Amino acid sequence: xxxxxxxxxxxxxxxxxxxxxxxxxxxxxxxxxxxxxxxxxxxxxxxxxxxxxxxxxxxxxxxxxxxxxxxxxxxxxxxxxxxxxxxxxxxxxxxxxxxxxxxxxxxxxxxxxxxxxxxxxxxxxxxxxxxxxxxxxxxxxxxxxxxxxxxxxxxxxxxxxxxxxxxxxxxxxxxxxxxxxxxxxxxxxxxxxxxxxxxxxxxxxxxxxxxxxxxxxxxxxxxxxxxxxxxxxxxxxxxxxxxxxxxxxxxxxxxxxxxxxxxxxxxxxxxxxxxxxxxxxxxxxxxxxxxxxxxxxxxxxxxxxxxxxxxxxxxxxxxxxxxxxxxxxxxxxxxxxx
Amino acid sequence: xxxxxxxxxxxxxxxxxxxxxxxxxxxxxxxxxxxxxxxxxxxxxxxxxxxxxxxxxxxxxxxxxxxxxxxxxxxxxxxxxxxxxxxxxxxxxxxxxxxxxxxxxxxxxxxxxxxxxxxxxxxxxxxxxxxxxxxxxxxxxxxxxxxxxxxxxxxxxxxxxxxxxxxxxxxxxxxxxxxxxxxxxxxxxxxxxxxxxxxxxxxxxxxxxxxxxxxxxxxxxxxxxxxxxxxxxxxxxxxxxxxxxxxxxxxxxxxxxxxxxxxxxxxxxxxxxx
Numbered sequence: 188x189x190x191x192x193x194x195x196x197x198x199x200x201x202x203x204x205x206x207x208x209x210x211x212x213x214x215x216x217x218x219x220x221x222x223x224x225x226x227x228x229x230x231x232x233x234x235x236x237x238x239x240x241x242x243x244x245x246x247x248x249x250x251x252x253x254x255x256x257x258x259x260x261x262x263x264x265x266x267x268x269x270x271x272x273x274x275x276x277x278x279x280x281x282x283x284x285x286x287x288x289x290x291x292x293x294x295x296x297x298x299x300x301x302x303x304x305x306x307x308x309x310x311x312x313x314x315x316x317x318x319x320x321x322x323x324x325x326x327x328x329x330x331x332x333x334x335x336x337x338x339x340x341x342x343x344x345x346x347x348x349x350x351x352x353x354x355x356x357x358x359x360x361x362x363x364x365x366x367x368x369x370x371x372x373x374x375x376x377x378x379x380x381x382x383x384x385x386x387x388x389x390x391x392x393x394x395x396x397x398x399x400x401x402x403x404x405x406x407x408x409x410x411x412x413x414x415x416x417x418x419x420x421x422x423x424x425x426x427x428x429x430x431x432x433x434x435x436x437x438x439x440x441x442x443x444x445x446x447x448x449x450x451x452x453x454x455x456x457x458x459x460x461x462x463x464x465x466x467x468x469x470x471x472x473x474x475x476x477x478x479x480x481x482x483x484x485x486x487x488x489x490x491x492x493x494x495x496x497x498x499x500x501x502x503x504x505x506x507x508x509x510x511x512x513x514x515x516x517x518x519x520x521x522x523x524x525x
Numbered sequence: 526x527x528x529x530x531x532x533x534x535x536x537x538x539x540x541x542x543x544x545x546x547x548x549x550x551x552x553x554x555x556x557x558x559x560x561x562x563x564x565x566x567x568x569x570x571x572x573x574x575x576x577x578x579x580x581x582x583x584x585x586x587x588x589x590x591x592x593x594x595x596x597x598x599x600x601x602x603x604x605x606x607x608x609x610x611x612x613x614x615x616x617x618x619x620x621x622x623x624x625x626x627x628x629x630x631x632x633x634x635x636x637x638x639x640x641x642x643x644x645x646x647x648x649x650x651x652x653x654x655x656x657x658x659x660x661x662x663x664x665x666x667x668x669x670x671x672x673x674x675x676x677x678x679x680x681x682x683x684x685x686x687x688x689x690x691x692x693x694x695x696x697x698x699x700x701x702x703x704x705x706x707x708x709x710x711x712x713x714x715x716x717x718x719x720x721x722x723x724x725x726x727x728x729x730x731x732x733x734x735x736x737x738x739x740x741x742x743x744x745x746x747x748x749x750x751x752x753x754x755x756x757x758x759x760x761x762x763x764x765x766x767x768x769x770x771x772x773x774x775x776x777x778x779x780x781x782x783x784x785x786x787x788x789x790x791x792x793x794x795x796x797x798x799x
Contacts, residue, residue, distance in 0.1 A: 260762035267764070285764055340745060342759045382662040382744040385755075389741075397661075398646040512763070513577075521747035522578050 218251045219452060222272035224259035224345060224435070225388050226409055230472040231276070237468060238459045242452075250452065258386045259345035266291065266440065273444050273453040276437040278345030280304070281503035283438050292441040305434035306460035307474040310492060311353040313425040314394065314403040314410040321401045325428045326357040329376055329402060336379040337400035339390040341510075341517050346387035346433075348511060350404040353431040355510070356495040360429065374520045395422070406433065407489070408473035432494040559777065562770030574768045575775045579747050580756060587753040588779065590664060591732030594671035595679075595725045602679025602724060603717070609680070610687040624681075627674050632737030639670055640742045662744030667752065670738040675728030682724035683717065690716055719795045726787040733780055 223231055235252040242250050255262065255270070259278035263285050266272045277283055280297060283304075287294050297304045315323050321334050329336050339347040351373070358364060358372035381399065384390040387409060394403040395413055402425075403410070410424045437457050444450040459465050466476040470485040482489070500506040510516040563571050574580070609621060627635065643650045643660040650661060660666045690713070698708040714721075736754040744750040753776055760769035 258762070264761060264764065340759075343762050380746075383746055385740065385745065385758075397640065397644040399644060399662075513765070513768075518579065518747070 216249045216251065217449065217452060218253060219273045219449060219456060220253045220255065220271060221274050221276055221456075222255045222262050222266055222270060223276040224262060224278040225256055225386055226346075226406065226412070227276065227435075228254070228256050229412075230469060230474065233468045233472065234460065234465055237464055238456055241459065241464075242455065248452075252456070258343060260343060271443050271447070272440050273447065273449050274437060274439055274457055276435065278433075278435050279348060279503065280434065280436045280497070281348075281507055282345065283436055284503060286438075286440065290442070292438055296438045297436065299439075300437065300457060301461060302477050303434055304436045304438055305477070306437060306457075307435075307466065307469040307476050309433045309435070309474050310407045310430045310494060311349050311404060311427075311433060312407045312410050312430065313427060314405050314413060314422050315425055316401065317421055317423065319423055319425065323402050323425055326354055326376075329354075329379060330372075334379055334402065335381050335400045336376065336402055336404065337382070337384075337390050337394045338380055338404040339387055340383040340385055343385040344387055344390075346406050346409070347390075348506075349406070349431055349433040351510065351517065352497070352500060352506065353427070353429070353495075354404070355516075356431055356499065357427065357429045370516060370519070373516060377520050407475070411473035411488075426490060426492055429493045429495065432496045434497065556777065559770055559773050563767045563774055566767045566771065570767075571771045571774075574771045579751070580753075580772065582748045583751050583753040583756045584775070584779070586664060586667070586751070587733055587776070588783075590667045590752075591671055591675075591729050591735075594668050594675050594732050595728035597668070597672050598675045598679045598728045599721055599725050602676055602728075603683055603721065605676070606680045606683035606687055610684055624677050626677075628677050632674065632735065633741070635673060636670060636738035636741035639666075639673060639738065643669060643742065661742050662746075662750065664743075664750050666742040666744065667739050667750060670742050671728075671732040671735060674735055674738055675732050678727035678731055679721075679724035682727055683720050686717060686720040719791045722787055722791045722794065726784055726791075729787075730780060730784060733776065 221231060221235070231252075231254050235254065239250050239252065242248060255265075255272070257265070259282050263275070263277060263282035266275060266286060267289060275283055275286065280303070283292070283296060286292055287296055293299075300306075313323060313329075315321070321331065322328065323331075323334065328334070338350045341347040341351045354376055355369060355373060358369040361368070382393055384393055387406060390403060391405060391409055391413055393399050395417055403413075405413075407424070410422075414422050414424065437460060439450065439453045439457060441450075444453045460469075461477065463478055463481055466478040466481040467484075470476045470481055470488075473488070475489045476482045476485065497503060497506065500509075508515065563574075566574060575584075605624065609617065609624075640661050641647050643653075643666060645651070645654050645659070645661070647661070653660060658665075660669055694712055694716075695708050698712045703711065734754060736752075736758075739752055740755060743752060743755070745755060753772060757769045757772050760766075760772065
């Protein structure tokens with residue numbers, strides 16, 4: 188048995204050897220660097236494996252995709268400081284805008300791929316403890332006396348900015364709401380927050396491992412992951428009456444791919460994210476697929492929600508300046524009246 | 526110059542040249558680049574960016590917590606150093622290596638471990654909660670972390686001085702009828718004062734700049750438990766390089782002033798003792 192196997196392998200090796208060598212001469216092995224944000228490790232590990240296989244089948248070229256992960260803002264800064272990212276896949280468009288403003292990629296980058304350059308989306312939900320002892324069902328419940336809320340620092344975390352905007356969207360849409368009433372709601376909300384972690388994963392750890400807080404405001408994908416990791420019965424996901432469409436965006440970094448000559452490959456990699464197999468991988472990693480057919484398959488996991496988008500806030504530039512920049516709404520929550 | 530001529534190193538010139546180059550390369554050039562960075566904001570902009578209430582609160586917290594932690598470390602560090610130098614006991618070498626652990630341990634690991642211990646559901650935190658004492662996610666937590674990272678600095682500064690401290694001076698004081706307390710107060714502590722101050726300065730300097738261990742336990746609430754190094758990181762995340770450098774510069778200047786003052790004080794004490 189073993190000898191037959193050996194023989195077959197030798198024969199295969201001998202016959203394929205020259206072919207493989209010939210291919211290598213035409214198409215050398217290439218590497219691509221994907222600089223991404225924190226909780227996408229598992230997602231892109233699966234995507235990269237699928238893409239490498241598909242790309243090699245199509246072109247014969249062997250491609251290695253390296254991943255780098257960290258807080259979305261910190262990753263953007265690293266690219267700005269010279270990290271040679273062929274593609275960036277970050278938590279929010281604002282971080283890629285920052286690169287575009289400094290000339291690393293074209294200003295119209297977000298129109299170059301379908302769906303605002305956002306192949307899959309997510310939303311912001313509540314993760315509560317088993318059987319929801321504090322009765323948290325919607326945003327105003329977070330303000331009940333004795334409820335502690337865990338959310339990371341919007342200054343350092345992209346996910347936290349989505350959390351912040353989702354809460355703000357709800358407050359702005361209440362009957363008779365004004366800017367002042369919305370600000371008062373946000374101030375009351377952050378009054379219930381005992382710790383501001385620097386990143387989304389850190390906040391999840393505070394909630395599940397430090398056992399702190401009654402509710403975690405989190406990415407829907409992160410809530411699913413926490414339940415998968417610690418048991419679906421230990422925690423429950425609560426969908427608020429209104430949330431935000433969180434759109435993590437992807438882009439080819441023009442200045443890097445032009446220098447390295449990897450534009451075609453980088454472009455193909457990002458386009459691959461929109462294909463059904465990649466959409467399926469994204470859905471299995473608890474993201475909301477953009478492809479309608481795949482989305483239908485996972486509809487049970489991703490219930491339809493009432494969602495606002497970043498456009499309702501006038502885009503990232505406006506939102507950033509009004510809420511998160513120095514002296515913005517978030518700063519005023521903590522500095523006013525002290 | 527005469528001492529230089531007699532020294533073991535061959536030649537004052539080359540040694541001094543290498544020293545200057547090295548110090549410039551490792552210390553002065555990075556510091557100079559930091560000092561030059563913020564001025565694109567203009568003087569008014571720099572002043573404004575370091576006098577916001579949130580910045581002032583963070584600076585007060587960073588320097589205050591570091592000073593308190595160093596003050597805690599001085600008496601306990603003295604005790605530890607005393608035991609290490611004056612007594613021989615089983616496990617002494619092991620204890621000696623343990624003291625260095627806060628230096629070797631990645632600070633993030635220390636921070637996470639301390640947070641796990643002191644959080645309301647942690648081993649120690651669970652005992653303190655009924656008494657209304659909150660450590661993790663408060664300024665007290667920051668102090669705990671800084672005491673942890675600062676201890677070896679005090680112990681290691683004191684040990685060589687304690688070793689050199691002649692025990693016969695204490696014996697002489699005793700034979701002259703001094704009580705133990707008097708010996709400690711009149712003989713031992715004055716001789717140790719410069720070293721105690723140096724240990725305090727080292728622990729303080731370490732605490733002011735500490736980021737890794739503090740960030741996990743601090744809670745990071747603006748105006749309450751947000752340390753200055755975190756504000757620097759936040760400014761970098763906002764791509765406000767100049768603002769971050771301004772804050773770095775102000776921390777550098779304050780630290781430099783404090784260390785200079787402590788150095789002068791230490792020198793005067795040294796003179797008085799001799």
